[in-house]
Amino acid sequence: MAPGSQELVNLPSACNMKFEALTIKDIAKALGLSTSTVSRALRDSYEISPETKKLVLDYAALNNYQPNPIALSLKERRSRSIGVIVCEIANSFFSQTINGIENIAYNNGYNVIIAQSRESFDRELLNLQYLTSRSIDGLIISVSTETKDFSYLKELNQRGMPIVFFDRIVDEIDTHKVIVDNYKGVYDATVHLIKNGYRNIAALANSGQLSITRERLAGYKAALADNGLEVQDDMIRYCEHGGMILSEVENAVNGLFGKGNKGPDAIIALADKLTTGCLRILKEKGRKVPEETALIGFSNTDLTELLDPPLTIIKQPAFEMGEVATSQLLQLIESKRPITRFETRVLESELLIRKSSASKPRKAKPVS
Amino acid sequence: MAPGSQELVNLPSACNMKFEALTIKDIAKALGLSTSTVSRALRDSYEISPETKKLVLDYAALNNYQPNPIALSLKERRSRSIGVIVCEIANSFFSQTINGIENIAYNNGYNVIIAQSRESFDRELLNLQYLTSRSIDGLIISVSTETKDFSYLKELNQRGMPIVFFDRIVDEIDTHKVIVDNYKGVYDATVHLIKNGYRNIAALANSGQLSITRERLAGYKAALADNGLEVQDDMIRYCEHGGMILSEVENAVNGLFGKGNKGPDAIIALADKLTTGCLRILKEKGRKVPEETALIGFSNTDLTELLDPPLTIIKQPAFEMGEVATSQLLQLIESKRPITRFETRVLESELLIRKSSASKPRKAKPVS
DNA sequence: ATCGTTACCGGGAACGATTGCGTAAAAAAA
């Protein structure tokens, strides 16, 4: 009896208690071949005769053979999965970024393992260890607002783990990065406020060591300076926990309206969570937006349009950022020879002007 | 020379091009032991002398040994990862659920692979195949609004894949499930509208075959009936794509305000995406909320409070739902003997009353 | 001195797939 004429139905029966996938060994046994032959037939090796190939291929197709990715991973010493660490996925910016990441990753046969730092350095470290212990092939990360110590990431990178940073990048680690032009985005937004008559503009920022904080504040300061306005240090407030705790934002905003000063007539919030947090606090304090205090800030929620008032926002191309980051990472992973020249892709942010930054009703004299 | 006195520093050097993890074999060689002994020492077997154990354990700790999860997976025929399919993670409800899922999963040494169906049946199927080919140990899923054919899921389940449904469940597949009391949630919300003077209440729903649609509409109809109001079929509109396409919501809402009828004085939206979508359309149409049309709906965004007007919402305990679903799944996965009795956990939703459903200004006669 | 017990440890076969190498048989060249 020819091998192929055997019954094709002796696959693991559907009544098995536990799902047992068809293996290459099963095919070999069923067809009276060796596993090597089956493996080569499936990979379309030239060493296998057309007849045998057809036999194997047909059997595999009929019984829905799927190569075991775990065995492959062990053999090839790669897991075909990449790790992503963000502070939280419930944040629109990050969930959109993840969409972009998954888009590219899945198309290239990689799966994505997502972890959340929740703006905590400890959790970030924990996630990092977890992910590396799950032997990921590469890492995409936007560091937490608490992170000051990058030694672990640095060491990981030096030991050969491909890493791509996005949004909150780390200057001292040389690798691919994706950001928006934070300087320009905030500069333009600040100028927009100034043009609309605001003169006492405060900034609400994440912790100072964050790349986005530095770049965005630089844009803010430059815009003020270029328009003859003084940069006042007490008009810049930092939120060490990135607005994860509302009371932190509350303290920051209250600080702006502290004793003695009349408070800012506009606030620019330099992160998603801070923007909506700030609006919430302003409403709680009963300050009218934009009449008493204008508000503008980074955000990627499409709900900002429906807020009261509709919020002027700086929007990042989150989806695209995820796509770019993943392409860069896959390049690092799949490159034959080590890559030494790294790129930092800078995308453009978008300023969506709405009511929260409407022209200031001028009841006083024009600006000095 | 005693085995332990060897140098402990000949680990894979940090200058390796590619990160090479320490294996049990390396430890064995370095310590002059066999791999079996090292393995047993690490697992604290009684067969190993305390001295040898200490030797191995110290060496492992010093050189930061991490067992290779892939090799373990291959040996134990389990991947220690679970798949999650939701329609989109950018949806607050789902991202919060995922938080709950990850919380439990990570604490139990599982990792989570997330896939998005984007309310498309085809993508759901694709994800399903992808996840199973990545040999996940179990699946948590909320089916897409398009899904009418559950045969693939059913077959998968019958072949032994543990599955837990949440939110959008499938009645015909017998397994653990987590939902909220959709009937009661909508019933109460509808009664709330009636109490506030609304009489012509429309419902905006996902596609009709979805479990949540059926349950929620039942609550809606019962509330109307119990209060002597007639259920009008043209006051119920369906969105086959779950509001992923805004024009779909627009058509549905426009249908409500069609020719001849004066339109509803209140709308209850039976899904997150529909709620905000509906508000957007109402605003575009220039209809005042709640004066002309009240709005109430499912939502889990904390931004609804800041909307114009602040939205009355039915909020689901998303985080808890994720936790419960994961606990159930782990129970299915790790149970020694097959589980035949399944539970459907029903949690309570929360009605947060805000301005969008405020009492109707009564200019007419009280109700008949 | 011999046997049985206990304590400790190693050999080697799995898990599922790939791959270098060896080698039959068949085909081609001599």
Add this chain to the structure above:
DNA sequence: TTTTTTTACGCAATCGTTCCCGGTAACGAT
């Protein structure tokens, strides 16, 4: 017909880990 080449396949090692078998000491009991 003999030699060489080609074709087509199998054997066995490998990846990192576990675990079933052994096996060998030491020790007390007989």
